[in-house]
Structure formats: structure tokens, C-alpha cells
Amino acid sequence: MNSPLSQLGLRTAPPAISWLMSLTLGHPQLISLAAGFTDNASLPVDEARALLDEILSAPRTGQPALQYGSTAGDPLLRELTAKRLSALDAPVAAGVPPAVEPGVPPGGKKATNAKTARKNDSHLKSASPLPGGRMPPTTAGGTPAATITPDRLLITHGSQQLLYLLTEALCDPGDIVLVEDPTYFVYLGIAQSHGLRCRGVRLLPDGIDLAHLEQVLEELRRSGDLPRMKLLYLVTYYQNPTGYTTSYAKKAAALKLLRRYEKFAGHPLYLLEDAAYRELRFSGDDIPSALTAPGGTDRVLYAGTYSKPFATGIRVGFGVLPEPVLTTATRIKGNHDFGTANLLQQLLSRALATGAYERHLAELQRRYALKARVMTDAVRAHFPADVEWREPAGGLYVWARTPKRLRTGPKSQFFQTALKQNVLYVPGVLCYADDAVRRKPDHEMRLSFGGAGEQDITEGIKRLGTVLSI
Amino acid sequence: MNSPLSQLGLRTAPPAISWLMSLTLGHPQLISLAAGFTDNASLPVDEARALLDEILSAPRTGQPALQYGSTAGDPLLRELTAKRLSALDAPVAAGVPPAVEPGVPPGGKKATNAKTARKNDSHLKSASPLPGGRMPPTTAGGTPAATITPDRLLITHGSQQLLYLLTEALCDPGDIVLVEDPTYFVYLGIAQSHGLRCRGVRLLPDGIDLAHLEQVLEELRRSGDLPRMKLLYLVTYYQNPTGYTTSYAKKAAALKLLRRYEKFAGHPLYLLEDAAYRELRFSGDDIPSALTAPGGTDRVLYAGTYSKPFATGIRVGFGVLPEPVLTTATRIKGNHDFGTANLLQQLLSRALATGAYERHLAELQRRYALKARVMTDAVRAHFPADVEWREPAGGLYVWARTPKRLRTGPKSQFFQTALKQNVLYVPGVLCYADDAVRRKPDHEMRLSFGGAGEQDITEGIKRLGTVLSI
Numbered sequence: 001m002n003s004p005l006s007q008l009g010l011r012t013a014p015p016a017i018s019w020l021m022s023l024t025l026g027h028p029q030l031i032s033l034a035a036g037f038t039d040n041a042s043l044p045v046d047e048a049r050a051l052l053d054e055i056l057s058a059p060r061t062g063q064p065a066l067q068y069g070s071t072a073g074d075p076l077l078r079e080l081t082a083k084r085l086s087a088l089d090a091p092v093a094a095g096v097p098p099a100v101e102p103g104v105p106p107g108g109k110k111a112t113n114a115k116t117a118r119k120n121d122s123h124l125k126s127a128s129p130l131p132g133g134r135m136p137p138t139t140a141g142g143t144p145a146a147t148i149t150p151d152r153l154l155i156t157h158g159s160q161q162l163l164y165l166l167t168e169a170l171c172d173p174g175d176i177v178l179v180e181d182p183t184y185f186v187y188l189g190i191a192q193s194h195g196l197r198c199r200g201v202r203l204l205p206d207g208i209d210l211a212h213l214e215q216v217l218e219e220l221r222r223s224g225d226l227p228r229m230k231l232l233y234l235v236t237y238y239q240n241p242t243g244y245t246t247s248y249a250k251k252a253a254a255l256k257l258l259r260r261y262e263k264f265a266g267h268p269l270y271l272l273e274d275a276a277y278r279e280l281r282f283s284g285d286d287i288p289s290a291l292t293a294p295g296g297t298d299r300v301l302y303a304g305t306y307s308k309p310f311a312t313g314i315r316v317g318f319g320v321l322p323e324p325v326l327t328t329a330t331r332i333k334g335n336h337d338f339g340t341a342n343l344l345q346q347l348l349s350r351a352l353a354t355g356a357y358e359r360h361l362a363e364l365q366r367r368y369a370l371k372a373r374v375m376t377d378a379v380r381a382h383f384p385a386d387v388e389w390r391e392p393a394g395g396l397y398v399w400a401r402t403p404k405r406l407r408t409g410p411k412s413q414f415f416q417t418a419l420k421q422n423v424l425y426v427p428g429v430l431c432y433a434d435d436a437v438r439r440k441p442d443h444e445m446r447l448s449f450g451g452a453g454e455q456d457i458t459e460g461i462k463r464l465g466t467v468l469s470i
Numbered sequence: 471m472n473s474p475l476s477q478l479g480l481r482t483a484p485p486a487i488s489w490l491m492s493l494t495l496g497h498p499q500l501i502s503l504a505a506g507f508t509d510n511a512s513l514p515v516d517e518a519r520a521l522l523d524e525i526l527s528a529p530r531t532g533q534p535a536l537q538y539g540s541t542a543g544d545p546l547l548r549e550l551t552a553k554r555l556s557a558l559d560a561p562v563a564a565g566v567p568p569a570v571e572p573g574v575p576p577g578g579k580k581a582t583n584a585k586t587a588r589k590n591d592s593h594l595k596s597a598s599p600l601p602g603g604r605m606p607p608t609t610a611g612g613t614p615a616a617t618i619t620p621d622r623l624l625i626t627h628g629s630q631q632l633l634y635l636l637t638e639a640l641c642d643p644g645d646i647v648l649v650e651d652p653t654y655f656v657y658l659g660i661a662q663s664h665g666l667r668c669r670g671v672r673l674l675p676d677g678i679d680l681a682h683l684e685q686v687l688e689e690l691r692r693s694g695d696l697p698r699m700k701l702l703y704l705v706t707y708y709q710n711p712t713g714y715t716t717s718y719a720k721k722a723a724a725l726k727l728l729r730r731y732e733k734f735a736g737h738p739l740y741l742l743e744d745a746a747y748r749e750l751r752f753s754g755d756d757i758p759s760a761l762t763a764p765g766g767t768d769r770v771l772y773a774g775t776y777s778k779p780f781a782t783g784i785r786v787g788f789g790v791l792p793e794p795v796l797t798t799a800t801r802i803k804g805n806h807d808f809g810t811a812n813l814l815q816q817l818l819s820r821a822l823a824t825g826a827y828e829r830h831l832a833e834l835q836r837r838y839a840l841k842a843r844v845m846t847d848a849v850r851a852h853f854p855a856d857v858e859w860r861e862p863a864g865g866l867y868v869w870a871r872t873p874k875r876l877r878t879g880p881k882s883q884f885f886q887t888a889l890k891q892n893v894l895y896v897p898g899v900l901c902y903a904d905d906a907v908r909r910k911p912d913h914e915m916r917l918s919f920g921g922a923g924e925q926d927i928t929e930g931i932k933r934l935g936t937v938l939s940i
Contacts, residue, residue, distance in 0.1 A: 001732070001736065001737055002736045002737040003794065004640055004737040004738045004739075004740070004794075004795075005639060005640060005794060005795075005798055006639060006640050006641050006642045006645070007642050008638050008639070008642075008796045009639040009640060009802070011639065012639075012798060012801045012802055012805065013801070014504070014801060015541075015801065015804045015805070016705075017804070018541070018548060018804070021540075036538075037537060037538055038537070038538075040533045040537060041533075043532070043533050043536040043537060044536065045526050045529055045532035045533060045536060046526070048526055048532075048536060048813075049522070049523060049526035049527065052519070052522045053522075053523060054525070056516075056518055056519035056522070059515055062513070062515035062518075062519070063510045063511075063513050064783075065783050065785050066506055066513040066514065066515060066518060066781035066782070066783035066784065067507060067508070067510060067513060067781070067782055068508075068782045068783065069783070070491075071485075071488070076489065087925075112725060157627055157806075157807045157811065158807050158808070160805075160806070160807050160808060161806055161807045164805055164806050164807075165621050168476065168478050168479065169475060169476060169478070169479040169482075170474055170475060170479060171476050171502070172476045172477050172478075175476070175670045185817075186804075186805070186808075189804070189805050190805045193801075193802065193805055204480060215598070230474060231796060243613045254650075262471070266471065266472045267471055267472040267474040268471065268474045269474075270474070283879070289561055299903065306781075311535070311536035311537070311813075312537055312812075313534075313535050313536040313537050313538065313812035313813045313816075314536065314811060314813050315807060315810075315811040315812060324473065324474075324475060325474070325475075328475055328479045328482060331482045331483070331484060331485065331663075332478070332479070332482050332663065334485045334487070334488070334656075334659070334661050335482065335630075335656070335660045335663055336627075336630070336631055336634050336654065336806070337628050337630050337785060338628070338630060338656075339629045339635075340785075341627065341783060341784060341785040341811060341814055342783035343783045343784050343813075344811055344813065344814070344815065345519075352662050413840075422663060
């Protein structure tokens with residue numbers, strides 16, 4: 001008897017995360033620096049209790065929270081989200097230069113190999129007058145970006161659902177998506193299950209290597225594959241897994257480059273900006289979204305979430321989308337579940353409206369700043385000098401690179417020895433797309449300071465350091 | 471420039487429901503007997519408040535509710551759901567005869583046209599010793615069905631999400647699903663978006679016409695299409711849109727018939743049992759699920775929900791699934807959203823564990839019984855005698871059939887006149903799959919007593935009656 005499964009069903013592989021979780025179950029004493037869980041002690045238990053109590057204390061507010069809503073999402077939550085995003089992006093909305101400095105030809109003819117690009121990247125960084133590559137507010141020149149309006153939003157069960165909906169809306173089996181090298185591994189799971197071909201674009205500490213992006217686009221143009229390319233997926237803030245943040249200049253340059261190649265693709269080439277960690281910032285300034293860059297309104301698919309900054313058990317994410325993607329994704333969402341659970345949406349609406357969200361976020365940022373420092377202090381103390389890593393400015397992760405001779409993959413001696421010492425990390429190799437043109441690097445680790453307590457972070461890093469020094 | 475959308479994106483049509491909702495917006499005075507909303511006044515506002523307050527009153531219970539959980543779902547909710555389902559199905563689990571009486575050859579050679587089938591169907595009904603076609607508990611003969619264990623369950627964001635996941639897991643574009651004629655129109659939306667071909671099977675008041683089912687299977691076998699068929703979708707309790715309930719004998723017979731055709735399909739043929747309205751029963755007995763029928767454990771995909779019986783703003787549904795469907799659907803769910811929002815799951819767990827769910831359900835059943843009677847009283851008083859309809863024993867709907875000359879479709883004079891009188895119903899034609907072998911009936915209406923208040927129900931039916939009598 002044949003399998004009854006569909007092609008998608010047959011393709012969909014077990015998620016890397018379930019393999020890691022099964023290891024956790026088998027090792028009750030394990031210190032997990034692998035899980036992307038948020039900090040238990042930081043969860044807004046009291047806040048959620050008070051907010052829900054308010055909502056459910058009267059039928060006028062309680063009944064709508066327990067009833068169906070619209071597929072696009074709670075109107076108030078969309079309004080508050082649009083306002084919040086507009087405010088975050090305000091410096092640019094007020095008018096900013098087209099964001100790519102002279103002297104850095106994004107995707108220009110000269111910058112077609114990695115070394116040149118790396119030089120350009122550092123130039124970009126030093127030319128950026130504010131921390132994080134933020135552009136200064138100005139009214140001179142440039143196209144003022146439109147303020148974000150609620151009708152551009154779709155509320156989803158976490159931003160993960162949005163990534164799924166967008167994949168369904170845009171990608172057929174065999175289509176191509178460009179991803180950062182490395183990237184968010186659950187997105188790779190979605191791409192894999194849909195039979196997509198991924199092409200990795202080299203990632204630098206301030207975002208993708210623009211020259212490499214152009215090189216990949218150029219290869220796709222030459223091979224005639226560009227009509228199958230749909231989007232470039234970037235995790236732009238405190239990226240999962242590296243913690244790197246994409247500079248504003250790079251977002252704008254990537255958009256411009258995509259636009260240039262559209263005539264060869266024959267259709268829009270989108271920049272899917274995954275901003276899941278944007279609000280988990282604990283040092284430096286926020287960077288405006290790609291929505292505000294020239295052409296951003298039409299070509300950026302912005303994915304945001306309230307789950308990580310508020311509570312992961314309350315799955316509420318959102319997208320800011322151009323047409324025809326918005327209408328299509330909303331229709332598909334209607335087929336998925338009619339709309340996000342209203343109780344969760346109204347809880348978030350009230351958290352935003354009352355200021356409880358902002359207060360919680362400030363506390364969370366303080367907490368993660370502390371835990372990040374605990375981890376980096378331990379790394380500094382216990383890791384050998386030949387392991388490379390950076391101080392994160394937000395998010396949940398420290399990315400560490402061992403010397404190339406020391407492999408970190410699931411079957412490596414290092415991973416197995418660490419496991420025997422009851423420490424778990426995410427092997428870097430899991431975060432690289434299948435891409436035939438390069439070997440997957442296998443000497444990196446994602447270390448999360450999200451879920452583990454401070455003592456466990458220190459002890460876990462210390463044990464890893466011991467194994468690294470063997 | 472070409473469209474950037476995928477084939478699925480291009481196919482996904484605007485849902486019928488959004489067109490109906492746009493009519494609602496344009497007519498603020500409208501009495502909607504169209505919406506599948508549940509009764510606002512019945513929503514468990516106080517209960518949800520108390521339960522959430524308990525959960526969030528201590529970090530020990532509050533933190534897990536606000537944290538990520540597993541993709542398959544909260545272990546306690548799966549356990550309580552498995553127990554609850556096992557108890558509902560207990561009379562059969564204790565042992566029951568193979569459930570198809572002698573004299574009714576299910577799919578037998580004699581019953582290959584509708585007239586014979588109809589005779590057999592009435593025979594089935596009269597032979598059924600308990601209301602609703604329930605079989606008496608017995609230990610004699612038959613295969614005792616296994617008790618449902620938690621490891622067979624997947625918790626989803628409403629049972630709608632489960633229907634979507636199962637479609638993804640099993641169906642490729644061009645595949646065939648068999649549906650009731652008429653059926654739940656949002657399922658038709660899922661099928662349409664996935665490029666599936668639907669074949670309608672005639673629906674009688676006690677479930678599908680078995681002879682017609684066999685006829686369709688036989689046609690598919692002869693045309694060589696059976697290898698493309700994946701499942702038979704039945705809404706078995708107080709069906710949306712008709713309110714009809716499938717007898718136990720028919721479920722068992724349908725399963726047996728599907729099994730017989732598997733050798734021609736080359737793969738399992740599933741019975742997808744959508745039990746969304748099972749608990750909204752207000753007269754007669756419950757009927758055991760198809761899971762308990764011979765072969766049910768391996769071939770039934772059972773879809774249940776807590777949203778309708780508790781609160782539609784709390785989207786929690788579940789599936790009981792055999793392998794390899796369970797593992798595949800769970801993996802796909804992981805790509806969708808990692809798992810159902812934990813806050814919602816823990817709220818339901820507590821509602822079930824404390825008895826709050828049962829108490830609310832009893833109250834809801836009383837309330838819907840009353841509202842159903844309000845509607846049927848009004849129908850009896852105001853509809854002409856040539857309109858056919860039945861007293862519902864559960865669910866949210868009355869299905870009314872006008873004489874064939876009186877069309878009820880969206881463009882019909884009747885629908886437009888009703889709209890001018892500020893009354894909205896769901897035109898029956900929307901509930902029929904595209905199936906080239908028959909014309910869609912266009913002289914039926916789905917009348918919901920779920921969302922509207924009692925006065926509105928009476929007034930709405932009265933106005934419809936007036937228009938019907940013109």
C-alpha cells in the first residue's frame with residue numbers, strides 16, 4: 001500500500017527543534033542553552049492577570065473577547081500596532097536621505113567578491129553616524145515614507161504563522177528564496193516542506209554581504225532562474241541565530257538591488273523583514289524598518305510579534321504587507337483559522353493601550369541585558385581565545401565560532417562530549433540552508449541566554465569552556 | 471509585470487463568509503441569520519475570568535500558561551480530552567456489533583441507485599433501536615474499540631486549523647475529496663485553494679446516501695481516478711449547514727465501503743469526521759464517533775473543538791489521528807506556529823478539570839434548545855407549507871428548502887428582496903461543492919439561531935416568511 005501523504009506531507013521533515021527537545025527529555029539534569037524559550041521569571045503573570053480581569057469584568061468588553069472576530073484581526077490591535085510601528089519608524093517617516101552613501105555602490109560592479117564587500121561593509125559601518133547604523137532625522141531630500149495605517153496589517157498566531165502564510169501565498173515548489181547564511185532554522189523548515197530552493201547570502205555583523213547578494217542575483221539571472229525567485233528573507237534585528245543587526249543602509253541597498261533585478265524576474269522581488277527580536281533591544285538605538293526605505297511600502301513584507309516581548313504563551317504576531325500579498329495572505333489565514341483568537345488579541349490591545357506592555361518591555365530589556373552580560377562574562381572567562389563571538393545588543397543569543405578544526409555539529413565529538421557534561425546548544429550547522437554552492441560551516445554554536453537561569457548560564461558556559469579546552 | 475503569487479495564492483478565492491460580512495456592514499439594521507457566531511449572551515465571561523484568575527494567581531501555574539509549550543499540545547489538555555472522548559464513546563468501546571444490520575448491504579450490488587438507497591436508509595433508521603441511530607451497549611460480537619489515548623491527539627487553533635493541516639498533509643492539487651451535498655462551506659474554501667476536486671455525495675437526514683457513495687467510488691474506480699482520492703469528509707453531528715446527524719450504522723458502513731475500495735486506490739482512504747457540533751446537542755442521545763467503528767482507529771481522522779461549546783474567541787480544537795497522519799500533521803503544525811497558544815489550552819484544561827466546562831455546556835445546550843424552538847416556532851407560524859425543514863436536535867442551524875421554482879442564491883430575487891427587508895441568510899448554493907456531474911441545488915437556505923437574539927430570530931423569520939409568500 002502506498003503512502004497517503006501529499007508531496008508536502010512527504011517532504012515535511014521533523015523539525016530540528018524536536019530532536020533537541022528529545023535530548024532534553026533524555027537528560028533531566030541538562031542545562032539547555034539551546035531552547036529559544038523566553039525567561040520564565042520575566043513572564044508577565046501579574047500583568048496578564050490584571051488585564052484579563054479588567055477585560056472580563058464586564059460583558060461589554062468580555063463578550064467580544066470570547067467571540068469570533070474578523071480574519072484580519074482586532075481593529076483596535078491593528079490601530080495600536082500601526083501607531084506603534086509608525087512611532088518606531090518616525091525618524092525616517094519624517095524624511096531621510098535615500099540611505100545609501102556615495103562611495104558604496106550597492107551591488108555595484110566593483111563589489112562582486114567577498115573581500116571587497118567586507119571592505120565596503122566596514123565603510124558602511126563607519127559612515128553611519130549613529131549606533132546601529134541609524135540615519136539621522138532630516139527633512140532634506142529622500143522620499144518621506146508613508147505612515148503605517150491599520151489597513152495594511154494582518155494579525156496572526158505569532159509571526160511564525162505569518163511566515164507560513166507568506167510562503168503559501170508566494171512560493172510554489174521549486175521556487176527560490178534567498179536567506180542569510182546562517183538564518184532562522186524554523187524558516188528553513190517551512191521552505192523545506194514547501195519544496196523551495198534556498199540560496200544563502202553571506203552574513204556580516206551589520207547585515208548581509210551586499211556584494212554577495214548581487215553575485216547570487218546575477219547567477220540566478222544568468223542561469224535563467226530569477227523568474228523562480230520570490231523573496232529575500234532577512235532577520236534584521238538581533239538575528240536568530242547570530243544576534244547580528246542589519247544596518248538601515250543595507251536594508252535600503254538590498255531593496256534597491258532587488259528592484260533592479262525585478263525586470264529579469266518578471267515579478268516583484270520582496271524583502272521579507274523578520275523583526276521578531278526588534279523590541280528585545282538592550283543597548284544601542286532602534287533602527288527604522290525597511291518599510292521606510294525607498295520602495296519599502298510596495299516591496300517589504302514586515303513580520304513583527306508580541307509573543308517574544310510580552311509572553312510566548314500568548315501567540316500574537318502581525319504583518320505589514322503590500323497588495324496583492326495582504327489580501328491573499330488574509331484569505332489563506334481565513335482558511336487556516338478565520339482569525340487569531342480574540343482573547344489573545346484583546347489582551348494585547350489592552351496591554352498596549354494601558355502602558356502595561358511598555359512597562360513590561362522595559363523590565364524585560366533590563367533582564368535580558370543582565371542575562372546577556374552573565375553569559376558574555378562567562379564566555380570571556382571560560383572560552384579559549386580562539387573562539388570568536390560578539391556582545392549582543394538585543395535578542396536572546398550569543399553566536400560563537402570555534403576554530404575550523406573543531407566541529408560543533410550534532411554528530412561531532414564536541415557536541416557529544418558537551419551533552420555528556422549535560423550542556424546543550426544549537427549546532428550552527430542547523431542554521432544553514434541546503435545550498436549546493438557552498439559547504440555548510442560546521443564550527444559554530446547558538447547559545448541562548450533566554451530560558452536558562454543565571455546560575456545555569458554561568459555553569460553551562462563554564463562546562464562548554466572546559467570541553468572546548470580539551 | 472507578472473503576479474508574484476503562488477498557484478495556491480492565485481487559486482485562493484475570497485471566502486463566501488467575507489461577502490456575507492460585507493453585506494452586514496452595508497446594512498446596519500440587518501438581522502443576520504447567516505453568521506455562524508455563537509450566542510453573545512451565553513459566552514462564559516465570568517467563568518473565563520475566574521479560571522484565568524486562578525491560573526495566573528501563582529507563578530507555578532501562571533508561568534507555564536504564558537510560556538511556549540509542545541507542538542502536539544498541553545499534556546493535561548490532551549489527557550482530559552482523551553478521557554472525555556473515551557467516555558462519550560464508552561458504550562461502543564465496551565463492545566458493540568459491527569454495526570451494520572443484515573438486509574442493508576452497504577455498498578452492496580443491489581443498492582446502486584438513489585431510490586433503492588433511500589429505501590435502505592429509512593430501513594436503517596427504523597432498525598436503529600435508540601434515537602439518533604445509537605447502538606446499544608453490548609459485549610457480544612464485534613471488535614471492541616480501543617480507548618482513546620492522549621498520544622493520538624493533536625491540539626490546534628480551532629478545528630478549522632486541523633482541517634487545514636490534514637488537507638496539507640494528505641492532498642496534492644488535483645486530488646479528490648468526497649463531501650456531503652451540501653457541506654460546510656469553509657471546508658470547500660480549503661479544498662478550492664488547494665486545487666482539489668470535490669465530489670458530492672447525496673445527504674439524507676441520517677447521513678450520506680450509502681448507495682450514492684458507492685456509486686461515486688465505483689465511478690472513480692472505473693475512470694482510474696481512485697488513486698487520486700484521499701478522503702471522505704463528513705460533518706457527522708448537527709451538520710453545518712443542514713443540522714442532520716449521521717447515524718452510527720452509516721459511519722460504520724461508510725468506513726467499510728472505503729476500506730473495500732482501498733485496493734483500487736493503492737493507499738488508505740480516510741473518513742474525516744468533523745464533530746464540531748457534537749457537544750451542542752439539545753435533544754436525543756449522543757452517537758459514538760466513527761473512531762469506535764471497526765477499522766476506525768486506523769482510518770478515521772476525528773476533528774473536535776472546544777471553541778463552539780465554550781467560546782469562539784478561545785480557539786482550541788483537536789484531532790485524533792492515526793499514523794502517519796498524526797506525525798505529519800504535527801510537523802506541519804510546528805511550521806505553522808510551534809503549537810497552540812498555551813494560555814488558551816491551559817484555560818480549557820482548567821475548565822475541563824474543574825467542571826466549569828460541563829456546567830457551561832449544560833447551560834449552553836438549554837439556551838440553544840430555546841433559541842432553536844424560537845426559530846422553529848417562527849418558521850412554523852410564518853413560512854408557507856411548501857417550504858421543507860426539520861427540527862434540529864443540536865447545532866446552530868435550521869435548513870429550509872423552498873419549492874424548486876423559488877431560487878435562493880445570492881443573485882436571486884428572493885435573496886435581494888430579503889436583504890431589502892434587512893434579513894440575511896446563507897444561500898444553500900454556497901454549501902455545494904463544484905461537481906460537474908450535478909447542478910448545484912439553488913433553493914435552500916441555512917438559517918442560524920446562534921448569533922441572533924430571540925426577538926431578532928422571530929422578526930427575521932417573519933420577514934422571510936412574508937417574502938416567501940409574495
